[in-house]
Amino acid sequence: MINNDTLTLYYYNDGLTDDERNHVESALRSDTNLAARYGALSRQLSGWNDPETPAAPPHLLARWHDSIDRAAQSENNAPEIEKTGPFQFFSFAWGGALAATLALGVALGMFFSGNDVIPIPDGIPVEVTQSTAVPASFTRGLQVHLRESQWELASLPAEASTDNAQLLMQIIEQNRMFERAAKQNNSPNVARLLRAFEPILMRLANEDIAPEDAEALRAQLAFELNVMLTKLARDPSKEAHTT
């Protein structure tokens, strides 16, 4: 079966061999369900197109793909998330996860466009700027990540569910990436804040959480994210001097 990752790569004409592209093309011609799924995906992806977003270089794109695979693998291995039946493309979690992944791509694309390389989880080798200043590209990428997190948290249905938990695990994965990036980019204040978000996100991901507790945690995160964004917008270069 052709999954949505493959369809996404097909849409972007990226990462598939000629044979794989031919296989997708042929399947789209013969499988009406797949064609409908691809149509919906294309509409969703075209809505997210951002002509001003700088493209990441191919080698960094490959690392990004790898990091997504690892994140997905790690999510699949997470014991606390109960797996449910067949994959539902139109489920909230998939839509949210795809949005989150693309947002991460945009954020990392912005960051990479500044000629820096942030560490990707699991020990992939990195190049890090040795300067004491915080790269502007990192700050911009972080702002995108925080805004997306804010949006995703605000869009979460009130009732805890497996879908919510899966999306929150995605946010946690991205949060960890930016926390490591912050650490490597002279931003210990940002790194501490991102680390402080994780226990709250983990509690939110708990499927047994009461709706009123989830609401309180989301309100807390919304406040802290807003303050962080305001601070970043106010003085993006201050970080290096405040520790």
Place this chain on the structure above:
Amino acid sequence: MHLLPKILFVSLALFVANTSIAQESADDAEQLKIAALEALISAPPDRALPIVEKVLAGDHSDEVKSRALFILSQIDLPEAQAILLTTASSQSGELQLEAIRMIGIGGDPETLAALRGIYDTGDIEVKESILHAYLIADDSAAVFEIAANAVDDDEFEQAVQMLGVMGATDELAKLRDRDGSTESLIHAYAISGDYESLRVLATDSSDPEQQMQAIHGLSIVGGEQVGTTLMEIYRSTDNAEVKESAVHSMMIADYDEGVLELYRASQDSNEKRDLLQLLVMMDSEAALQIIDETLGGGQ
């Protein structure tokens, strides 16, 4: 340039919310206070600090005070840290825990060090919050001190677990010789991905129970070198339980190449059957190949 109006807005909003207009609902008033606090982040620190201090001392809900504590953690003034520390030591319940978290976020070394005194006299929740604050501040040395001086196993276990989450392999290695604490350490080695410490314990057959725990820990770490080590353990032991532990860890580590190799090398039909079942459970491509070979061989 627009700071004065902002300060006036914040003060007015807090005043208005504080005195509570009759027709306004309590929720609206609460939200207004929170919005006012959020706006404070744009004010100069020396102007924001007294307002936050006043909120903390006033008759506001825990939610509003918690938000004020967060703003305090973002104010780069020593007085802000002092207020956080006072709140962490004098308050109780959620506000105390929140103040401790904010000290972690603030990351000031002196304030973090002062948390140790609160830790010693705090209850379980306070101790756990302080460990989390050290995690947020990435202060593995402070967590190590707590683990090294732990007065009971639970306290040691919590601190060691935190070191594992922090990936503090050096600090964990220093705790290796503590009596009766190997199980907690093994968990922490697994969480921190410390392959080498686990390998040493997993290949030591003097205590099979401990050996099996370490073998399980290896499966969590995963990776090719783990697979090779598990194979060696499987082949070198005569203990059936250790063998079973090794092969199950290969399954958890998704090392089907190793299981396949053991299957092909085995001369024991019972063992071959068990290994084949394992390959099927692992959803390995090799399982179908073997089934095909086995059925084809009988024709």
